[in-house]
Structures are given as structure tokens and as C-alpha cells.
Amino acid sequence: KNEVEQSPQNLTAQEGEFITINCSYSVGISALHWLQQHPGGGIVSLFMLSSGKKKHGRLIATINIQEKHSSLHITASHPRDSAVYICAVLMDSNYQLIWGAGTKLIIKP
Amino acid sequence: GAGVSQSPRYKVAKRGQDVALRCDPISGHVSLFWYQQALGQGPEFLTYFQNEAQLDKSGLPSDRFFAERPEGSVSTLKIQRTQQEDSAVYLCASSTTDRGRRRGDTQYFGPGTRLTVL
Numbered sequence: 001k002n003e004v005e006q007s008p009q010n011l012t013a014q015e016g017e018f019i020t021i022n023c024s025y026s027v028g029i030s031a032l033h034w035l036q037q038h039p040g041g042g043i044v045s046l047f048m049l050s051s052g053k054k055k056h057g058r059l060i061a062t063i064n065i066q067e068k069h070s071s072l073h074i075t076a077s078h079p080r081d082s083a084v085y086i087c088a089v090l091m092d093s094n095y096q097l098i099w100g101a102g103t104k105l106i107i108k109p
Numbered sequence: 110g111a112g113v114s115q116s117p118r119y120k121v122a123k124r125g126q127d128v129a130l131r132c133d134p135i136s137g138h139v140s141l142f143w144y145q146q147a148l149g150q151g152p153e154f155l156t157y158f159q160n161e162a163q164l165d166k167s168g169l170p171s172d173r174f175f176a177e178r179p180e181g182s183v184s185t186l187k188i189q190r191t192q193q194e195d196s197a198v199y200l201c202a203s204s205t206t207d208r209g210r211r212r213g214d215t216q217y218f219g220p221g222t223r224l225t226v227l
Contacts, residue, residue: 044218086151100151
């Protein structure tokens with residue numbers, strides 16, 4: 001069993017839809033990152049969370065430490081949001097990031 | 110520039126050739142990480158430096174992989190006698206986290222070097 005699991009693996013939606021990507025983890029963590037990777041592009045850090053909720057523009061990230069679960073939401077999705085979204089956790093015991101496999105999001109116009 | 114830079118962006122090597130990949134972290138960042146991302150997969154941790162000290166190299170897949178950061182800034186990942194399975198994107202990231210702080214800090218990623226071994 002992977003220590004970090006994301007769902008769904010692939011998601012295709014129409015422009016304007018509300019998007020939710022989920023991340024569950026099984027290890028003790030000190031922080032959780034949501035990152036975005038465009039095809040052929042680098043990885044961009046969207047959020048780092050250790051509790052609660054963060055919002056940036058149309059992106060919202062939440063984390064429930066007790067349930068070991070985090071969600072990334074995109075409101076009013078747009079084709080430029082199409083990318084791979086990756087959840088990564090910073091283990092409580094060391095500085096290593098454990099990565100999820102990513103969610104490939106395609107937003108159709 | 111203000112971000113993490115890597116060079117070259119693309120490298121094609123013949124099997125058996127040695128390659129060197131460079132990472133310039135954000136100035137002043139203490140921590141530097143190397144990751145390997147195979148096609149269609151998430152990044153895998155390779156190694157971690159705090160300043161010039163390589164504190165963790167547990168992710169290096171074989172003794173053909175060697176990383177250094179001699180002056181605590183620029184880092185080089187060297188792969189000797191490259192094999193086809195080494196083909197991947199190699200990502201470098203830096204952060205301000207130092208040993209005293211256990212809380213996670215944002216890692217800033219470079220654009221990666223895409224290595225293709227023929």
C-alpha cells in the first residue's frame with residue numbers, strides 16, 4: 001500500500017465545473033504540499049498545509065489531520081487549469097517528501 | 110534569477126556515457142533535494158543536502174549515481190555509465206529549512222533536466 005494515495009488518477013471536466021482532488025496518507029506528517037505540474041513544465045508549489053484550510057484565488061486546499069486526508073478544490077475551472085496535481089507529505093520523522101502518483105486533470109472548453 | 114535553475118534542460122546520452130546535471134538553488138537556501146521522475150510517475154527522492162553536507166542519499170538507485178554540493182550552493186548530480194533505465198526527468202528543489210526546524214517548509218522546484226539514454 002502506498003503511503004500517499006490520490007484520487008482520482010484522471011479527471012476530465014467541462015470548463016466552469018467545481019473540481020475536487022483527494023489525498024489520503026498513512027504516515028505521520030509535519031506538512032502536506034499540493035503541487036502542480038504542466039506537461040513538459042516544472043513543478044510549482046501551490047500550497048503547504050499543516051492544518052485547516054488555505055485559499056488562493058480559485059484554489060482551496062483543506063486538511064484533516066485526524067483523518068489523514070486532504071482535498072484540493074478548484075472553483076470555476078478553466079482549461080488553463082489542465083495539469084497534473086500532486087499531493088506530497090513531509091514525514092514527521094525526517095525531511096523527506098513522500099509523493100502521491102498525481103491526478104491528471106483536463107478541463108475542456 | 111529568483112528561482113531554482115537547472116542545466117542542461119535536455120540531455121541525450123549514449124548508453125555507457127557519463128553525465129553531469131547541475132542545479133542552482135535559490136540563493137541562501139540551506140536545503141537542496143534531488144528527485145528522479147520516470148515517465149508517467151511521481152518524483153522519487155534521491156538525495157538531500159543541508160549546506161554542503163549530504164545528509165541522506167538513501168534514494169540513489171545505484172553506486173553509479175553520485176551527488177555533491179561542495180560549497181553549499183550549486184549541486185551536481187553525476188551518473189556514470191548511464192543505462193536506459195536512467196532515462197527520466199531529474200528535478201532539483203531547494204528550501205530554507207534548516208536542521209533546527211522540524212516543520213515543513215515549501216520546496217521550490219527547478220524546471221528539471223530531461224535525460225534520455227539511447
